[in-house]
Amino acid sequence: MLKHFPTMVKNKETLLIAFFLPLFIMTTIYAVMGVYPFGDNTLLTVDLGQQYVDFFSYYRHTLLSEPSALFYSFTKAIGGDMVGLWAYYLMSPFNLIFLFSPQKLLPVAVTLLILLKIAFSSLTFAYLLIARFEGKGLLVPTFSVSYALMGYVIVNQLNVMWLDGLVFLPLIVLGLERLIDGKKGVLYSLFLGIMLFSNYYIGFMICLFLGFYFLFAFSKKDLSGLPSLKSKAKDFIVQFSRFVFFSALGAGLSALLLLPTFYSLLGSKASYTNDMIDWSFAYPPAEILSKFYIGAFNFDQMPTGLPNVFIGTLALLAFIYYFANEAFSKKERIVSLLLTVFFFLAMNVQFINKLWHAGQYPIWYPYRFSFTICFFFLLNGFRSLQKSKVFPLPLACSILVVSAVSAIYVIKKGFAFLEPAQVLASSILVVLFLIFLMLRENNYKWMPYLLLFLTVAEMTANAAIDLFRLGYVKYDQFNDYQVVLADALKDIRMPKDDFYRIEKTFQRSKNDSFQANYAGINHFSSTFEKEIPALFGSLGFPEGNGFVVYSTGTLFTDALFGVKYQIQDKKLPEYIYDDKAIYQINRNATRPDLQKYALSSETARTTTYENPYALSLAFGVSKSVLDLKLIDNQPILMQEQLLDAFTDQSSTQPFFALKTFDSTVFQNVTSNTADYQNTTYFKAAAGMVSRIEFQFTPETNNPYYLILDSGIDDKNANLYLNDVKLDYYKTYRNDQVINIASNQAGENVTFTIELIGDNIRIQDLKLYEFDQNSFEQVIADRQTEGMEISDFSQTHIEGTVHIKGDDQVLMTTIPYSEGWTVAIDGEPVETEKALDSLLAVPISQGEHQITFTYRTPYAIAGAAVSAASVLLLLLLSRKKIANNQTSPENEKNA
Structure with a gap:
């Protein structure tokens, strides 16, 4: 990077335009949308409003107040490893912005985060064009704005953690280009490692793309100096070996995170992988044409839509011209054409699509890798216009014909996300850009400004249409809920050395516990271990791949999971009080049985009940609990069997x-x-x-x-x-x-x-x-054998327990994981799994000191690999520097 610093200084005006232009465009659009502070809207919609904003709150709390929650947290359902969640959602270096944002302004920080990522993606793409492809003038920001505001970015900006891929991909490619030139691979490995560390999921997609990009980049090399096919093949093998080595080195740099994450994924995201091989098309191939028009998006495109490949008319025309541009070798253009055909197949053939998504069909947000393909289109479109100013008339005429046929097709097809006005506007732009491209050879001074202006206008219109078609959470409504929740939790938060859970009959999201920092049960994330939804599903709770909702509790499940407090909202209509809207809370549970609990406290909006039956985090039970298996679709029978197993006997009368x-x-x-x-x-x-x-x-x-x-x-x-x-x-x-x-x-x-x-x-x-009386007798016995906690943190728990009678198992409501070790009276004991999901250990009669300790599996191994990779990268860097300092050319110049 330092080597290219003079290039950056020389082109600082161009780079500044590339950075601030998309920043200004998106800020203006947000202002028109009424995004706070320009209005009462936020950008919190779909998963950004239901998942990520809560994780960002957890991010602030963990780094500022509770570092142990970095590795394990009881705010994640009934507890869970956090490394996988950090790796997927929270490792972006841009997230540091949340440490400087007050909790109340979290939605504003999210807006700034999105703006910064969009601006930096434009900047890094512009830097690649300048540093590697001789980019200069206004053509650079014209294409960098198209990159930063392409359709993928606009419709996926709510998946804010994916945008890091847009930022780092140009820098990774710059490093790969230099590597193929025979230069050092430090830059390539470094930025690949940063990308994998920032978001391994998008990083995986980039890694696949880099394999294809290597073939493209190698096809650009001039091999005329190599005398034979054998020497050319040898050069390919050497370069490919270096590519593989430095790619592995980049992965090694992030092994500190990747190895523990891989272990975590085996029990969560990867466990839902479908092995079925399906070579069928997901949609008729011609339908992809519809996505090259302005505003080709609506809400229905989120769950099961077409690939988002809108890159702007100029970039698309330039990419088409690339294949006819004789400034590039036939070899390169043939390889690029084959790759382009493959890329379109990858966005349609089910099996290839699944592979690019790490072996899983995505649930919502399809074709998440399409940004890499758009990058390929934009890069070669820029190279084509940069190399030549002559646009052939026959090609222009052919494009006009194809454009007319395409417009007729999409109008007749009747795509719900395309109005005739959008098709007409895009068709007019095709004509205008073709005219201006053919006039470029006259070197009009106003031409670069006009191309930039039209591109900015088109990309702005596309972004505005797409974003205005979504609904968003109101800023006041978001903060109103946080105030209500904070007031309800104020008097019932856990003391320092105690543990219990809190649940509610209402929710804003399934991750309220992350937002407000309390031990709840509801949870939703892509990295959620599958055993916990399976457990709650068998007990009669709503659950699915990646989520659990504790909305159908019984007196028994409240006791079992140690839910000491239940908060119920007061059903108030929406009304205005002191010029402020009071919003109705979304209740998702019906619990008349909460009247069995003692009234704990009240606020203007909520009532809190204290559960006298809540069990400790660990308690003694009969060993017969280890023989129980989860039962599908018989929740009452499952709860009945659990109650029987607690006492190792079947009750004469059912509970x-x-x-x-x-x-x-x-x-x-x-x-x-x-x-x-x-x-x-x-x-x-x-x-x-x-x-x-x-x-x-x-x-x-x-x-x-x-x-x-x-x-x-x-x-x-x-x-x-x-x-x-x-x-x-x-x-x-x-x-x-x-x-x-x-x-x-x-x-x-x-x-x-x-x-x-x-x-x-x-x-x-x-x-x-x-039968409440029978239930109370069973629970009273379990409470006398409950663990009295004396020291609690997210990764270390100590306490005492007194086991009576014939009970031989200390059962916990901690999810089973190899990361947990348990010591009884200072001696380690083997852990076991109860109900296919919960941590349990054998125990004898009497009083015992219990210690639970959590260590992230494979964290030490990952750290060792990362340390070795850093050391190797430093050695390679120093070796290269030493070689440069003692080279004959340097000695001659000395």
Whole structure:
């Protein structure tokens, strides 16, 4: 980099334009959108609002207040290794901005983060064009703006951690180009290592692209000085070997993070890999044409859309011209053409697409690697215009014909994200740019300014159209929720040397615990270990690949997971008070059984209950708990078996007693059977309200729980409890346990299913009464054998436990991991797995001192590899410097 410093100084005006132009464009768009401080909007939408902003809060807290949470945290569901989460979401050097941002201004810091990454991606691309490809003048910022504001960046800026790939890719390619020239590979390895450290996922995609880019870059080499095919092959082998070596060295630099992350992935993201090989097309190939038009995006393109390949009209025309430009060798253009064909196939053929996504089809945000292909297009488009100012008339005419055919095709196809005006605008730009490209050979002084202006106008229009089609969280609404949560937590936060969990009947996101820093259970991330969703799914909670929602708890699950406090919102309508909007909180749970707990505290918006049955983080149980296996879609049976295993005996009376509904009332509904199990219900007459009412009168004040069939959701039914719409989390794949009554002896209770479609099939709808007295006896025994914690941190827990009777297992609600070691009375013991997911250890009768310690698996090995790689890189760098200092040319010049 220092070698190129004079180049940077010489071209500082160009680089400054490249940096500040996209910064100004995006700031202006955000201001028009009303993004705070220009209005009350934020950029928090989809995953940026539901995941990343909460992780950024955790990032601040960890680095500023609690370093042990860097490795393990109980804010992640019931606990979890954090290295994988850091590696995927939080290792970008740009994130340091959050350390200087107050918590209240976190959404503003997110906006600045996005702006900086976009500006720096333009800067690094411009630097590559100047330092390697003789870029000069306004053509450089023209293409760097197209790079920084291409369609991929605009629609994926909410996935802010992916933008680092845009920033570092040009620097990595610069290093690779120099490496292929026979120069030192330090720059290449260094920036590749930084990229892998910053985000291994996008780094993996870049690594795949670099393999193809190496073939392209080598095809550019002039091998005329090599006399034979054998010598040329030898040169290729030498250069490829250096490429592999310095690539491995770059990976080695980041092994400190990569090795522990790889281990973590085996239990999370990688565990969902599908081995199926599918060579089919994801979409008709011609449909990709639609994505080269201005504003070719809407919300529906996020879950299952086409690749985002919009790069601007000028860049696209220049790339097409590249293949006809005789300034480049036929060999290079043939290799580039073959790679281009392969790239389009990679964005369509299912199996290649899956490989580029590390063996997994992406859930939402498809074709996440398409930025590397756009980089290839933009780079060669720039090279083509840089090398030649003559644009052939026959090519221009051919492009006009293809453009007209394409426009007719996309209009007739009727893509939802394309209006005729967008197609017309892009078609007009094709004509204008073709005219100006053919006039370039006249060397008009105004031409570079015009090309830059039109490009800026087009990229700005594309960004504005794309961004205005999304919905965003309000700044005041975001902060209002944080205030409500902080007030509710104020008096119930854990003391320094204690541990318990807190949950709520409402949420802003599944990662509220990260935002407000408390031990909860809800969680959502791509690096979530699969065993924990499986555990909660078997107990009747909403879960999926990467998330758990603790919205269907029972008295038993609250006790089991040590949920000492439950916070419930007061259902207030949205209203204005002292000129400030008070926002309704999103409730996702129905819990009448919270009345069984003691009232702990109240705020204007929430009520907090203290659970007297909450168990410790570790407690003694019968060894029969180790024999239990998770059961699918029978959550009541799973909870029943757990309660029995706690005492190593089957109760004479079940804890959950099956009850029948007193009556069922049908309104405009018919069924194919008289039973309400495994039954399909049909609307009797179209256009009329169709409801099924299940009625019963509780005989006791015990809690009553209903099994809600996994096939019933908000797409086919509206659910009501006593004519009030039921609060429940509506995304789930297993049967849920819904609490529909408590302390309501003698009162009529009605559960209603209102059909949305023409029919609905109900496979499971069972009512259970929970025996609270029997439950209290079992829990009281477990509480006497609970661990009394004397020292607690995220990675080190100490305490004492008194085991009575025949109990031989110390069970915990800590997820099982090889990173945990346990010592009893100072002696290490072998850990075991309970319920296929939880940490347990054998223990004997009596009083014991217990110590839990967490060490990130493979962290030491990774650190050793990184240290060795750094040392090797330094030695190679010093060797090269020494060689340069003693070379004959240097001696001659001395």
